[in-house]
Amino acid sequence: MQSVGKLMKVFVTRRIPQEGMKILSAAGVCEVCLWDSDEPVPRSELLKGVQGAHGLLCLLSDKIDVEVLDAAGPNLKVISTLSVGFDHMALDEIKKRGIRVGYTPDVLTDATAELTVALLLATARRLPEGVEEVKNGGWSSWKPLWLCGYGLSGSTVGVIGLGRIGMAIARRLMPFGVKRLLYAGRRVKPEAAELNGEFVPLDTLVSESDFIVVSCSLTPETQGMCDKAFFSNMKNTAVFVNSSRGAVVNQEDLYEALKSGQIAAAGLDVTTPEPLPTNHPLLTLKNCVVLPHIGSATYSTRGIMSALTARNLLGGLQGTDMPSELTF
Numbered sequence: 086m087q088s089v090g091k092l093m094k095v096f097v098t099r100r101i102p103q104e105g106m107k108i109l110s111a112a113g114v115c116e117v118c119l120w121d122s123d124e125p126v127p128r129s130e131l132l133k134g135v136q137g138a139h140g141l142l143c144l145l146s147d148k149i150d151v152e153v154l155d156a157a158g159p160n161l162k163v164i165s166t167l168s169v170g171f172d173h174m175a176l177d178e179i180k181k182r183g184i185r186v187g188y189t190p191d192v193l194t195d196a197t198a199e200l201t202v203a204l205l206l207a208t209a210r211r212l213p214e215g216v217e218e219v220k221n222g223g224w225s226s227w228k229p230l231w232l233c234g235y236g237l238s239g240s241t242v243g244v245i246g247l248g249r250i251g252m253a254i255a256r257r258l259m260p261f262g263v264k265r266l267l268y269a270g271r272r273v274k275p276e277a278a279e280l281n282g283e284f285v286p287l288d289t290l291v292s293e294s295d296f297i298v299v300s301c302s303l304t305p306e307t308q309g310m311c312d313k314a315f316f317s318n319m320k321n322t323a324v325f326v327n328s329s330r331g332a333v334v335n336q337e338d339l340y341e342a343l344k345s346g347q348i349a350a351a352g353l354d355v356t357t358p359e360p361l362p363t364n365h366p367l368l369t370l371k372n373c374v375v376l377p378h379i380g381s382a383t384y385s386t387r388g389i390m391s392a393l394t395a396r397n398l399l400g401g402l403q404g405t406d407m408p409s410e411l412t413f
């Protein structure tokens with residue numbers, strides 16, 4: 086038990102929006118050690134910073150493995166991540182040590198769905214190519230066959246992983262005149278009925294969709310799921326969009342599929358690694374639009390995520406309810 090008057094140590098691995106920092110300082114229960122930078126904490130500093138910490142506030146880019154847990158030591162009661170994803174944390178080890186975990190579901194659903202729709206449209210209608218042509222003088226006249234892409238009207242959209250975010254994406258896409266919504270995943274989702282969503286085997290979704298949106302979590306089952314066989318099964322006119330985790334995709338296979346014309350285009354908000362090296366082959370392709378993992382990046386969403394992450398941390402420190410505790 087923490088002795089009265091003694092503050093608990095919290096390590097925060099990056100500058101976060103002030104909403105969260107204010108909540109932590111106002112609570113008066115913890116002393117915050119902040120890696121005061123917008124850039125990732127070097128591993129050695131992370132290992133030093135967590136020593137003796139009671140709480141760890143981390144980001145999806147921090148790998149929280151046995152080494153970090155060992156470095157933190159037995160004081161650590163709670164890890165609160167500023168993300169909905171939790172594949173960066175060694176949950177089995179965390180569980181063994183009885184450490185609670187907080188995360189940020191729901192609050193980023195709208196922002197992420199919106200970004201995914203923007204990415205899909207930008208990719209399908211070739212917006213980055215068009216913008217580039219305007220700047221580099223390639224726009225010589227209005228041309229009937231120039232910069233044509235694919236539209237959603239009358240199309241079949243397949244969502245892999247119709248969870249909170251997948252459903253929010255589907256709800257936003259349907260008003261564009263989508264004819265059929267297919268989804269694949271672990272189980273039937275009753276909420277899909279409102280959109281006449283059809284639960285189908287992954288193979289069917291892949292072969293019948295004009296747009297494939299990946300919105301599932303990264304798990305051992307989904308790791309590398311979008312591979313050569315997957316892309317070979319897609320229509321040549323189909324567009325692939327991923328805003329979940331980069332590791333769901335085999336990027337070499339995606340490159341081949343895009344280069345050879347096996348598929349029409351891809352929009353990625355997530356890659357492996359992140360950042361994607363600037364000399365990566367995917368970046369040489371006009372039909373591949375890559376964004377720097379900005380799904381939840383609106384000012385308001387990031388502020389709300391920061392506040393929720395702080396509240397989760399405080400709940401864990403004080404042994405009370407956490408607003409969004411991960412059950413695992």
Ligand SMILES: O=CC(=O)O
Pocket residue numbers: 145167168169170171193329380381
């Ligand atoms: O990818 C974003 C998140 O997990 O919050």
